[in-house]
Amino acid sequence: MTEQTNHYEIAVIGSGPAGFTAAIYAVRGGASTVLFGGVAPGGQLLQTMEIENYPGFVDPVVGADLMSRMLKQASRLGARVLQESVSEADLSARPFRLKSGGKDYTADAVIVATGAQARWLGTPSEEKFKGKGVSGCATCDGFFFRGKEVCVVGGGDSAAEDALFLTKFAAKVYLVHRRDKLRASFRLQEKLKANPKIEIIYDHVPEEFTGDAKLTAVNLKNVKTGAPRRLEVPGAFIAIGHTPATELVKGKLALDEAGYIVTDERTATSVPGVFAAGDVMDTHYKQAVVAAGAGCKAAMEALLFIESGGK
Ligand code: NAP
Numbered sequence: 001m002t003e004q005t006n007h008y009e010i011a012v013i014g015s016g017p018a019g020f021t022a023a024i025y026a027v028r029g030g031a032s033t034v035l036f037g038g039v040a041p042g043g044q045l046l047q048t049m050e051i052e053n054y055p056g057f058v059d060p061v062v063g064a065d066l067m068s069r070m071l072k073q074a075s076r077l078g079a080r081v082l083q084e085s086v087s088e089a090d091l092s093a094r095p096f097r098l099k100s101g102g103k104d105y106t107a108d109a110v111i112v113a114t115g116a117q118a119r120w121l122g123t124p125s126e127e128k129f130k131g132k133g134v135s136g137c138a139t140c141d142g143f144f145f146r147g148k149e150v151c152v153v154g155g156g157d158s159a160a161e162d163a164l165f166l167t168k169f170a171a172k173v174y175l176v177h178r179r180d181k182l183r184a185s186f187r188l189q190e191k192l193k194a195n196p197k198i199e200i201i202y203d204h205v206p207e208e209f210t211g212d213a214k215l216t217a218v219n220l221k222n223v224k225t226g227a228p229r230r231l232e233v234p235g236a237f238i239a240i241g242h243t244p245a246t247e248l249v250k251g252k253l254a255l256d257e258a259g260y261i262v263t264d265e266r267t268a269t270s271v272p273g274v275f276a277a278g279d280v281m282d283t284h285y286k287q288a289v290v291a292a293g294a295g296c297k298a299a300m301e302a303l304l305f306i307e308s309g310g311k
Contacts, residue, residue: 016043018278021295133215
C-alpha cells in the first residue's frame with residue numbers, strides 16, 4: 001500500500017460498531033486499512049442517548065462517546081479513517097474500485113458495513129411536514145420542543161428511547177403504538193411507565209399530520225374501533241424501525257427481499273472478496289455488540305481471503 005496510489009488491502013465502508021471493529025481487526029491483522037466513515041462517523045449510535053448493554057461499561061455510555069472511542073482506537077492502531085462517503089463502488093473485478101471525495105481508491109477486499117437508516121411511514125402529509133415538526137431524530141430535534149407537547153410513533157426500543165429522551169425537554173410525550181403491546185425491552189418499558197410525562201396510546205396509528213406552515217396536530221385512528229383522536233402537538237417523531245442502507249451495492253451484491261445483503265455464516269457476500277457486517281446484513285438482532293462481532297468476523301475473513309491470494 002502507498003497513500004499515493006490510494007490502494008489498501010482492506011477497505012471498510014461504514015463507521016458503526018461493525019465498521020470500526022472490522023478496521024481494528026484488519027489493521028491488527030497486518031493489513032493496510034482504510035475506513036470510509038461518512039461526514040459524521042459513528043452511525044446510528046450517534047443518536048442513542050445511553051447504552052447500558054454494551055459489555056465493559058459499568059455505567060451507561062453515551063452513544064457518541066462509544067463511537068468516538070472506537071474511532072480513536074482504530075486510528076491509533078493505524079487504520080486510515082476518512083470522513084467521507086463512498087459515492088461509487090465497482091465490485092465487478094479485483095482490485096475493487098471505490099470513489100470517494102472525488103478520489104479513486106482500490107482495495108483487495110471490501111467490508112460493507114453501511115448500517116441502516118430510519119424508516120418513514122411514507123404518507124404525503126408526513127413528507128409535507130418533514131423538518132417542519134415531523135422528525136426522524138429525537139436527539140437532533142428534541143431541543144426545539146422545550147415546554148411543548150410532542151408525540152413519538154412506534155413501539156420498539158428506538159421509540160421508547162426517543163420518548164424518554166424527549167421528556168428532558170417536552171412538557172408531555174405521547175407514545176403512539178399500533179398494537180396493544182410494546183415491542184420495546186422490558187427495562188425500557190419499565191422506564192416508560194415510571195415516567196409521569198409519558199402517555200402511551202395503544203392501538204392507534206397516525207392518519208394525517210396537519211398544520212399550516214408548520215405541524216400543529218396529528219390525527220390518529222384507533223385501529224380496533226376506527227375512532228379518531230386528535231393530538232395537538234407541534235412535534236412528531238417517527239421511530240418505526242430501520243431499513244438497510246444498500247443503495248451503494250444494489251445490483252452488485254445479492255440482497256434479500258427486504259434489501260439486506262445476503263451473507264453466509266462467515267460474512268461472505270455473493271462477490272468473493274466482499275464481506276458484509278452489521279445492520280446492513282443483520283435481519284434479526286440489530287444490536288451494537290452483534291454488529292461489532294460481525295465486523296470482527298468480516299475482517300478475519302477478509303484477511304484470510306487476502307492471505308490465500310483471493311481464492
Ligand atoms: P423495531 O424493533 O423494528 O420496532 C419498530 C416499531 O415500529 C415496532 O413497534 C413496530 O410495530 C412499529 N412500526 C413499524 N412499522 C410501522 C408503521 N408503518 N406504522 C406504525 N408503527 C410501525 O425497530 P427499532 O425500535 O428501531 O429497533 C431496531 C433494533 O435496534 C431492535 O433490535 C432494537 O432492539 C435495537 N435497539 C436497541 C436499543 C437499545 O438496546 N438501547 C435502542 C434502539 C434500538 P410492531 O411492534 O407492531 O411491529
